[in-house]
Amino acid sequence: MGVPVESEILDLKRIRNEEEEEEEEEEEEKLQLKSESIRKWVFVFQNNPLYIQSFTEADDALKLHHIVHCSLDVVDERVKLMHHSGSIVASGFGPLDITLAIANIMCFSQVPDISFATKVNNPKKSGPMLNETFLGLLYPTENYKVYGYLTNTKVKFILVTTDLDVRDVDVRNFFRKFHAAYVDAVSNPFHVPGKKITSRTFAERVSNIVKSFGLGSSG
Amino acid sequence: MGREVSDTCVNSLLIEMVSTYCDRFYSNKPELAARRIEAIGYQVGHQLSERYTMDRPRFTDHLEAIKFICKDFWSEIFKKQIDNLKTNHRGTFVLQDNRFHWLAHISLRLSADGSGLSQDASGLVENKPAQAASMHLYFPCGIIRGALTNLGIPCAVSADISSLPACEYSFQVSLFCPSCWLICGSDKGLR
Numbered sequence: 001m002g003v004p005v006e007s008e009i010l011d012l013k014r015i016r017n018e019e020e021e022e023e024e025e026e027e028e029e030k031l032q033l034k035s036e037s038i039r040k041w042v043f044v045f046q047n048n049p050l051y052i053q054s055f056t057e058a059d060d061a062l063k064l065h066h067i068v069h070c071s072l073d074v075v076d077e078r079v080k081l082m083h084h085s086g087s088i089v090a091s092g093f094g095p096l097d098i099t100l101a102i103a104n105i106m107c108f109s110q111v112p113d114i115s116f117a118t119k120v121n122n123p124k125k126s127g128p129m130l131n132e133t134f135l136g137l138l139y140p141t142e143n144y145k146v147y148g149y150l151t152n153t154k155v156k157f158i159l160v161t162t163d164l165d166v167r168d169v170d171v172r173n174f175f176r177k178f179h180a181a182y183v184d185a186v187s188n189p190f191h192v193p194g195k196k197i198t199s200r201t202f203a204e205r206v207s208n209i210v211k212s213f214g215l216g217s218s219g
Numbered sequence: 220m221g222r223e224v225s226d227t228c229v230n231s232l233l234i235e236m237v238s239t240y241c242d243r244f245y246s247n248k249p250e251l252a253a254r255r256i257e258a259i260g261y262q263v264g265h266q267l268s269e270r271y272t273m274d275r276p277r278f279t280d281h282l283e284a285i286k287f288i289c290k291d292f293w294s295e296i297f298k299k300q301i302d303n304l305k306t307n308h309r310g311t312f313v314l315q316d317n318r319f320h321w322l323a324h325i326s327l328r329l330s331a332d333g334s335g336l337s338q339d340a341s342g343l344v345e346n347k348p349a350q351a352a353s354m355h356l357y358f359p360c361g362i363i364r365g366a367l368t369n370l371g372i373p374c375a376v377s378a379d380i381s382s383l384p385a386c387e388y389s390f391q392v393s394l395f396c397p398s399c400w401l402i403c404g405s406d407k408g409l410r
Contacts, residue, residue, distance in 0.1 A: 152272035153369045183273055187266045 064160060071146045071158055078148075149175040155182070174213045181205040233321055237355050253357045260361020261368075268366035271295050281392055284370040285312055292366060297321075313389040314363075321359065322352055323384050352380055356388075363388055 145166060149157040157178060159171065185191065185202035237256060245252035271292055278284045289301035293316075303315035356378035364376045367390070374390040381387065 150277070151269075152275060152277050153269055154371060155269075179273055183270050186269050189262070189266075193262070193265055 067146065067160060068158055071148060071160075072156065075148045075150060075156055075158075147171050147175075149179070151179065157182070170213060174209060177209045178206065181209065230321060230324060233358060234325065234355070237358070241354055249354070253354065256354070256357040257361035257364070260358040261365040262361075263358075264362035264365025264367075265369045266365075267296070267362065268292065268369040272370070278370065281372055284367070284372055285392075287370075288363065288366055289314060296362070310392045311389065312392065313387055315387045316385065318384045319359075319386045322355060322380075322386065325352060325355065352383065353378070356380065356386060360388060363390070 145161050147159040147161075149159075151157075157175060159174065181202055182197075184205075185197050185199050186193070188199060191197065191199070236259075240252040240256055241249060245255065272287070275287070275291075278287065285304070289304050293299065293301050297316075297320040299316075299318075299320070301314045302317045303313075305313040305315070360376040360378050364374065367374055367376075372392055374392050376388055376390040379387045379389070
């Protein structure tokens, strides 16, 4: 069944000022893939979105941006906690972050193999790994699954999917291919770091990756 | 899926780039030429660091990132590692390369005695090759700066040639970072 591909570049700025960016650059790329009942979105952010592509109708785009911004906060929190030893509540969190953290813990009590608490209480993990396994933020009403991936250069990829049946291996493969496509797009000498990615080749590669991801996991 | 290019082509391109910027574009303004070349190197280093950190686990602190630059990054670009890394544990790092790949094959126009790098009575001739070659070091400085900035360590890199094929790159890293990076060389604080 043909999948309609629409690319929308939405100009969304983060609430944080640019002075507060520090060295963290997060890229969120948003892809939405609609394949029958399965919808997937991938975000790549860099404090302001570098690349947003949606594959489905945009009626709930605002909600998705909200989810993605929240998940960015969770990613930050996760990274900070990986450097701290053992404390679940780190300093400097606003009320929104704590609500999210609690929401994470509550949601994961029903999913035995994915546990936010386990990740936090494991401070001796030998350095945070390249890919963040399973942010797994379950949005309370809509049952989205959110996966995050943080590269060495502080680029964040976020995948939002409504398919609840996604396997860890598939997501990791997805992010690996996606990272390769991203690196090739950024190596373009005409690409200005910090600006949106406008390469058509990149868009095609990403849509191929998303399509194959959909086929792989729904098969 | 990587495509390859001849090493001599890259060397020639870089030598020609330096001479073009110095002699044609900014002929009387070596500082502008240097800054332009360094900016080109910055973008190249930025992009190369994206590519070469792709399959690696994340770095835990500044020192890991700098060691990555010295070992993996340098060997990807020059097929050898940095020979010596020195630090004063207070944020200053010096990278020493005893035979810098891009300088190893440079021939420099020398004074009329035509005696290459031999010692001369005036001692001026000894400095000339070093000075002439210093313009060629702005590009690798830019590469290092671009790579470090992309890894979260903004700094300014400067280079120095002692004897011709050997050169040193030094930079200063800010010790206290508001992000989650650990304090350099110290076990206190955020760890």
